[in-house]
Amino acid sequence: MGFLDRVRDLVRKPKEPPLSIDSPGLEVVVEAFDVAEADSAALARSPGWVAEKPAVLRHHLRLPPGRVAEAAKVLAQDGWALGGPEAPTGGTVLVHARRVQVLDALHCAQERSRMAGLAQRLGGDSLGWDALQPGTAGQAPGDSIA
Template sequence: MRRDLNGRPVVAGRLSRLREKMLGRRDRPGLTGVDDPDLIVVAESGDDAVASSAALASSAWRAGDEVVLRHVLRLPERRVADAIATAALDGYRPVDPSADDDSSADTAGTGEVIVLLARVQLLDAVHLSQERSRMASLGSRHSGEALRWQVLQPPVARR
């Protein structure tokens, strides 16, 4: 199912369904979930000073295709469940940290945990900035911090 820029499912209207039935389905199937092992990182940054538009412009990100937007946070162990519950309100799911190839660069002190939160959505620079801000706020409210973000898409050959 396709998703919009805010990660919400998009339900096709009657006209779209009729057009698809008459002309055949033209769009690519959407991503199925955040745990797809075939996804590759096409854009990422851990630098708060880098503009989202600049990071996306210098990456292999394909505009118009759905992405998995993944955020890496460092949180106190006692606050993880609350942070995950809050992020779930916006469609984010926790992801196994072993799914992140660069997780060795992220360190957690005593009583801290590295948490990965991800969701499927369409993406543009404005909404990436919005989500970066949302995760920075989430980390701050739970006595932690947002370390970095990643945009994942399937390889071009699989599309």
């Protein structure tokens, strides 16, 4: 493909805006809350997930309220944003660690393990993860974070 062909392709293809954790129109395309299920299996059973496109990977954590700031500081070192806290239950609050990345089974499993270790060290629990990508077709109530 020559230079002019590449320029024509750039002109013809509309650019997608970059994905951010707060992009409008995000919907859940894959969920992994069963510790017995491999992350590769969760991704494989998710017809709405587009493997080549970035997604917002969102880990659901229950942490003691006094440890949320510490968790946010640790996670920020690797580009994670901690949302919440919300929904106090039994001395803990629900928070979401979110980051934009292209998903694959290896990295999902590594991050699941990392989140579980962090939550345990802080006296909490990692409940699982889900991933969100832009889209509106077939969106169920409660699936959007926008």
